[in-house]
Amino acid sequence: MRLLKISLFFFSIVSLAQNKLVPPYETGNGNQTTTYEQCIAFYQKLDAAFPTIQMVEKGKTDSGKPLHLVLFSADANFESNTNKTVILINNGIHPGEPDGIDATMMLLRDLATGKVKAPKNILFAAIPVYNIGGMLNRNSHSRANQNGPEAYGFRGNARNFDLNRDFIKSDSKNSRSFQAIFSELQPDIFLDNHVSNGADYQYTFTCIATQHERLGGALGEFFINEMYPEMVKDMQKKKIDVVPYVNVYGTTPEKKGFNQFPDTPRYATGYTTLFNTLGFVPETHMLKAYNERVKVTYEFMVSAISYAEKNHAKIKSVRATAATTYKVGDSYPIDWAIDSSKVSYIDFKGFEAGYKPSDVSGKNRLYYDRSRPFTKKIPFYGKYKATQFVTVPKAYIVPQSQWPILDVLLLNKMEYSQLKKDTIIEVETYKIAQYETAKSPYEGHYGHYNTKVNRQTEKIQFFSGDYVFSTEQKGMKYLLETLEPEAVDSYFNWNFFDAILQQKEYFSSYVFEDLAKEFLDKNPKIKAELEQKKQEDKKFAENGAAQLDWVYKKSPHYEKAHLLYPVFKLF
Numbered sequence: 001m002r003l004l005k006i007s008l009f010f011f012s013i014v015s016l017a018q019n020k021l022v023p024p025y026e027t028g029n030g031n032q033t034t035t036y037e038q039c040i041a042f043y044q045k046l047d048a049a050f051p052t053i054q055m056v057e058k059g060k061t062d063s064g065k066p067l068h069l070v071l072f073s074a075d076a077n078f079e080s081n082t083n084k085t086v087i088l089i090n091n092g093i094h095p096g097e098p099d100g101i102d103a104t105m106m107l108l109r110d111l112a113t114g115k116v117k118a119p120k121n122i123l124f125a126a127i128p129v130y131n132i133g134g135m136l137n138r139n140s141h142s143r144a145n146q147n148g149p150e151a152y153g154f155r156g157n158a159r160n161f162d163l164n165r166d167f168i169k170s171d172s173k174n175s176r177s178f179q180a181i182f183s184e185l186q187p188d189i190f191l192d193n194h195v196s197n198g199a200d201y202q203y204t205f206t207c208i209a210t211q212h213e214r215l216g217g218a219l220g221e222f223f224i225n226e227m228y229p230e231m232v233k234d235m236q237k238k239k240i241d242v243v244p245y246v247n248v249y250g251t252t253p254e255k256k257g258f259n260q261f262p263d264t265p266r267y268a269t270g271y272t273t274l275f276n277t278l279g280f281v282p283e284t285h286m287l288k289a290y291n292e293r294v295k296v297t298y299e300f301m302v303s304a305i306s307y308a309e310k311n312h313a314k315i316k317s318v319r320a321t322a323a324t325t326y327k328v329g330d331s332y333p334i335d336w337a338i339d340s341s342k343v344s345y346i347d348f349k350g351f352e353a354g355y356k357p358s359d360v361s362g363k364n365r366l367y368y369d370r371s372r373p374f375t376k377k378i379p380f381y382g383k384y385k386a387t388q389f390v391t392v393p394k395a396y397i398v399p400q401s402q403w404p405i406l407d408v409l410l411l412n413k414m415e416y417s418q419l420k421k422d423t424i425i426e427v428e429t430y431k432i433a434q435y436e437t438a439k440s441p442y443e444g445h446y447g448h449y450n451t452k453v454n455r456q457t458e459k460i461q462f463f464s465g466d467y468v469f470s471t472e473q474k475g476m477k478y479l480l481e482t483l484e485p486e487a488v489d490s491y492f493n494w495n496f497f498d499a500i501l502q503q504k505e506y507f508s509s510y511v512f513e514d515l516a517k518e519f520l521d522k523n524p525k526i527k528a529e530l531e532q533k534k535q536e537d538k539k540f541a542e543n544g545a546a547q548l549d550w551v552y553k554k555s556p557h558y559e560k561a562h563l564l565y566p567v568f569k570l571f
Contacts, residue, residue, distance in 0.1 A: 010225075012241050021045055021109050032289035033098040033149040034105065039128050042105055043070050050112040051076045059177025061375055062158040063133035067177040072111045076120040078433045080185045082123070085312040087304060089126040089185035090178075090268060091195070095135035095144040099284050100193020101128065101537025104300040116302060119309040125185055130174060133158025134447050135557055148290035164192075165443045167271035168482060170495040172407050182272070183413040188315050189278045189308055192268040193297055196283040199248045200368040201233045202349035205296040208261045208281035210244040210269040213336065213384045215276060217325035222318045223278050227307065234303040240296050243346065244380060245283045252353045252366070257346075257379030259338050265481050265489040274477040276322040278315070280304070290447060314535045323474055328394050330478050333386030334487040342383035349375050389482050392476070393569040395428060398467045402566055405482070405491050406467060415473045419466045430485060430565035432492075434502070448493045451486050453565065454571035468570070483567050492565065503562045509545065516551045526554050550561070 023042050034042070047055040052073060057066040072077045080086055091100040104126045110116040112126065130136050135153035142154050157163055157172060166175040196206055212224035232242045246253055247261045261281075263270040269279030282300050284293035308315060325334050352372035358365040398406060401416075409416075429484040434452040438445075469479055485492035507515075520527040530551065534541040540550075552558055 013378060021049065021113075023102060023105040023109070023295065026106065031148045031150055031289070033102055035127050035138065035154055036129055036132060036153075039101060040068065040538055043068065043108075043128055044108060046070075046112060051120070053108065053112050054078050059173070061132045061174045061177060062161070063136060063297075064158075064171050065132045067130070067132070067174065067181070068128050069181055070108060070128055072108055072124040074120050074122075078123065080123060080125075083316065084121055084123045085189065085308045085315050086123045086125065086185050086187040086560055087191070087308055087330045088182070088185055089124075089301065090192045091127060091312050092129040092131050092135055092153065093192060093268065094155045094162075095129065095131050095137075096146065096150065097193070097195035098135075098152050098157055099195055099293045099297045100191075100282070101135075103193070103294050104128065107298055107301055113168050116305075118307055121312040122187075122305060122308055124305065127178070127181070130178065131157045131163050132174075134163075139192075140437040143286075146195060147288065148166040149294065153203055161194070161408065162443055164268055165266050167268060168265050168489045168491070169443070169445065170411070170498075171444055176411055178545055179408075179411050182275070183411075185465070186275070187272070188278055189303060189304060190269065190272045190280070191301065192279070192281045194283045195293065195496070196245065196286050197249075199246050199251075199253050200287055200351055200353075200370075201246060201253065201285070202351065202373055203241055203243050203246075203272065204285050204292050205240055205300065206243050206245045206283045206285065208269065208283060208301070210263055210273050210279035210281075211260060211384055213386070214270070214273045214321070215278070217317050217322060219278075219322040219325070219536045222314075227278060227311070227315075228280075231300075231303045231307050233299060234306060235296075237302075241349065242300075242355050243348065244467070246384065246401075250366075251310070252350070252368075253348060254350055254374075254376050254378045257343070257381065260380075260382040261382070262336070262384070270489075273479055275305065275474065276319055276477075278319075289477045323476075326392055326476060328392050328471060330392045331389040332392050332477075333389055334480065334484050335388035336384040337385070337387045338381045339385040340381060343379045343381055345377045345453055347375050348378045349373065388486065391571075392471055392480065393428070393571050395471060395478060396469045396483050397425065397462060397511075397568040397570055398469065399462065399566060400465045400467060405496050405567075408491075409467075409479075409482075411476060412478055414469055414475045414479060414516055416432075417468045417470075419464055419468065422461070422463050424459050425568075426457060427568040427570055428455055429460065429568055430455060432485065432563040432565060433450070435501075445495050447495060449488070451490070451493060453485055485565055497566065499565060500561060500566060503559060505557075505559050507557065509548060510549060512552060512557075515557070516548060516555070519555045520551065521531065523554075526551075527556075 012311040043055045046053045054071045056069050058069045059067050061067050091104055110502045134157050138151055138156040140151045161172050163174055166172050171175055212220035215223055235242050245261050248258045260519045265271050269281055353368045355364040430453040433454045435448045436450045450548050460520050462478045481487050482491050540546055
């Protein structure tokens with residue numbers, strides 16, 4: 001009798017909670033999304049109603065409001081350092097794409113009430129809204145390409161940054177708070193919920209499964225050959241087709257096929273891959289009805305939970321071995337390109353397309369005819385090949401003067417030691433030999449690209465307190481991708497070191513002419529090099545200022561700091 005009373009009491013509590021805990025999406029017409037205030041209030045009620053739910057504040061955002069984290073644990077143990085598989089969900093990085101915000105509210109409620117079977121081996125964590133400033137900037141027009149909801153947030157954050165480009169440069173407080181959360185949780189699986197742009201087609205759900213080659217080794221093979229296919233099969237059982245994110249603009253997918261999206265470290269899953277986290281970006285189709293998009297986002301998260309629960313031990317095991325994929329002295333890939341020789345074919349479900357005169361310009365415009373669906377085999381280029389490598393050093397030495405990058409390295413919990421005394425150490429140094437700079441701003445930066453360096457070994461003076469970052473740590477890939485200047489999203493390419501690109505001292509020609517002659521007389525080998533260069537380069541031979549500058553840069557008067565990359569490799 002007592003057990004019956006307890007059961008009835010528990011049932012009444014759950015029933016009451018279910019009746020009260022209805023997110024705004026479920027009370028609307030299927031085309032409305034929660035406001036920020038409603039979202040946080042909902043999670044506060046959920047936290048109060050269930051011991052299995054906990055909401056905590058985790059750092060600040062550019063909006064001035066705190067970043068929240070909501071956790072679900074079947075045993076009410078919210079510690080991340082257990083043997084549980086940790087899943088982290090990120091929502092609202094682009095608040096005009098709110099599908100994940102509403103879907104996650106329902107999912108956490110359903111986990112707490114038992115509508116979705118509570119996983120015993122999972123710690124489920126979700127950031128309800130990442131771009132709070134953007135969500136507060138609510139409107140109905142900024143997503144011109146999107147079919148609903150009626151009102152939504154804006155892509156830029158409170159300082160107008162696109163936060164899905166900020167995971168290395170960390171210009172925003174949002175990014176810094178995210179990195180603190182990520183370092184604390186060390187998630188095994190990461191999902192960043194989005195809505196697509198681009199072509200029209202029949203699918204409601206597309207997905208970026210992070211570039212498995214970047215995961216590397218057994219972890220990458222497990223991800224692309226076991227985990228992702230099984231999750232796709234689970235979605236198909238629910239009658240939801242999954243196709244790779246259709247990265248096609250200005251043309252149609254069937255023309256030439258399409259490529260795997262290159263999620264470099266500036267992006268959410270590119271960043272999480274640096275820590276061997278298994279990453280997905282659900283991309284629901286912008287032109288499908290909002291209620292359909294929310295449903296498939298919900299179901300993909302359920303499939304992720306289901307897979308992780310069944311395979312939690314294997315996920316932990318294969319991630320543990322990933323730490324040994326690269327060792328000191330190995331070649332590490334820092335640049336990639338699509339391997340066009342390795343193509344697969346997708347039975348792609350699209351719409352016939354054509355061109356007709358524009359009612360605006362009179363010129364030909366693209367259109368899709370939804371009355372003419374098709375299924376065609378089209379090429380998909382899902383394999384990347386490494387195109388550039390560096391040798392993994394034993395450590396990087398970063399002078400304490402370089403505090404802007406030290407702040408970010410320490411925020412990401414990179415392990416380090418500090419020199420105990422002033423000392424001279426033989427290291428490999430880089431001189432920036434070549435770089436190009438963007439002609440227009442991109443996310444607050446005029447970034448560099450096509451960077452090339454010259455390498456040499458020399459003895460450098462270091463000082464007590466300078467930082468030594470061993471590569472024999474979990475963050476090895478993060479160190480390599482940020483500290484190697486030729487890497488696409490390196491700190492150098494994100495302008496952290498632009499001060500070295502400008503000379504601080506120079507010369508007056510009429511003064512240096514005499515010093516240059518004296519220097520060449522004392523150094524006949526360099527003088528011979530000058531004469532040879534004049535013979536080989538007519539423009540140089542006719543330019544006295546260029547010749548004087550050349551001599552200056554060979555002389556001891558030229559400053560050593562110019563173009564000297566102030567991070568050093570210890571082998």
